Amino acid sequence: MPYSFFSSFLRRERKAEPMQKPPSRQRPAVALDNSQLDLPFEHAPVFSSPAPLRGDVPPTEPAAPPSPVSKPLPDGTRQRRIVLGARALDYRLKRSSRRTIGFCIDGTGLSITAPRWVTIADIESAIGDKQNWIFRKLTKWQTRVEQRALPRIEWKEGAEFPFLGKTIRVSLAGASTLSFDQQTNVLSLPLPALADAQQIKDRVQGWLQSKAKRIFGERLVVYAQKLGVEFRSHALSSAATRWGSCSSDGKIRLNWRLIHFPMSIIDYVVAHELAHLREMNHSPRFWQTVESIFPEFREARHTLKHHPPDLLPAL
Known part of the structure; x- marks a missing residue:
């Protein structure tokens, strides 16, 4: 194997483009992640929905059913959990006055920044649609953390x-x-x-x-x-x-x-x-x-x- 050496040394994303507020109560589109970690030379395509029309009245967010985990964090975000099939996914949710919604996956997990007008149901529906992609990226980050913990080369005779x-x-x-x-x-x-x-x-x-x-x-x-x-x-x-x-x-x-x-x-x-x-x-x-x-x-x-x-x- 030409790369067999690397298997011993190398057992060892970030901003997703925002999706625009939809002009009506249709489900928002979801953007793909665009990180150099995974794509050193190329960028993934970005999909977004059109900007909201003037005069739109933001709908009132209905009360969402209680999440298995939903608690405030010191940084102003809220920790939530969604159950996807047999797997539970924790994520951090931050509300803002921005007009777009953003997904971020890094070494700390999944973070979502969403406008106040986007409902929890819409956010978690989008998570469900992209769950395979999310879990794949989270796994890569976990692998990255584990790989960083591997011993470094010991520089001495025979290194x-x-x-x-x-x-x-x-x-x-x-x-x-x-x-x-x-x-x-x-x-x-x-x-x-x-x-x-x-x-x-x-x-x-x-x-x-x-x-x-x-x-x-x-x-x-x-x-x-x-x-x-x-x-x-x-x-x-x-x-x-x-x-x-x-x-x-x-x-x-x-x-x-x-x-x-x-x-x-x-x-x-x-x-x-x-x-x-x-x-x-x-x-x-x-x-x-x-x-x-x-x-x-x-x-x-x-x-x-x-x-x-x-x-x-x-x-």
Whole structure:
């Protein structure tokens, strides 16, 4: 398995677009979440209902049947619970004077901010309609929290880390210069056997970033020629949620942590960012452009969605 190394290190959303107040007492539409956690390079479509008509009189909210859990919290929100089939879902509800309703899922759970005119019945009906999506996102956040609790790399003799999809081992054998043996996948550092962990980490990270700068530059040239475009410059980034970016003036930034992955993953991100020089969006034409120079992009995109930058080994 090309990504078997990551299974050992990586066992390890936020604002949903608002839905507008409907012009009549029809049920509100629901927007999809649009978080970089799940979609590093693309945004989910947003659906909303039309704005209210002038002169509409907000209906009086009828008394809702008591929720199994409904209690005020110190921050002014109200904790509620809805039972969906065999599962109970807790959420925080905040009322405001805004004209829209927003759903937010993060590490603390589901939060809803709703106008005062929206009934509890409408809110919980919307939750019921999207329960599969909600539970899926909550599960991902829970997994994220658990993964963060995993032990970090212990930087010492024999420490291992990923490089181009392979496992590299650190050696502190008193080498006079930094060297890498491609046959044994050993990185020898010119440090004493009892070197400080931070020293080892800094040397490894410096080596990885120098390799990333060179390799990314080479791949950008290759794929720019394939696409017939020119980029102005490239630089490394340390973004927590993005693998790459491309500005309209041709400046490309690539996350240095991509160097952990096999070359095919790097090539996908390179092709993706260069395609933005043709299409500064994520339209069907954009993905056709990516596919024209990197036909296997779907598998690579799937891999990166399951390995966000901030869940990679703690380098």
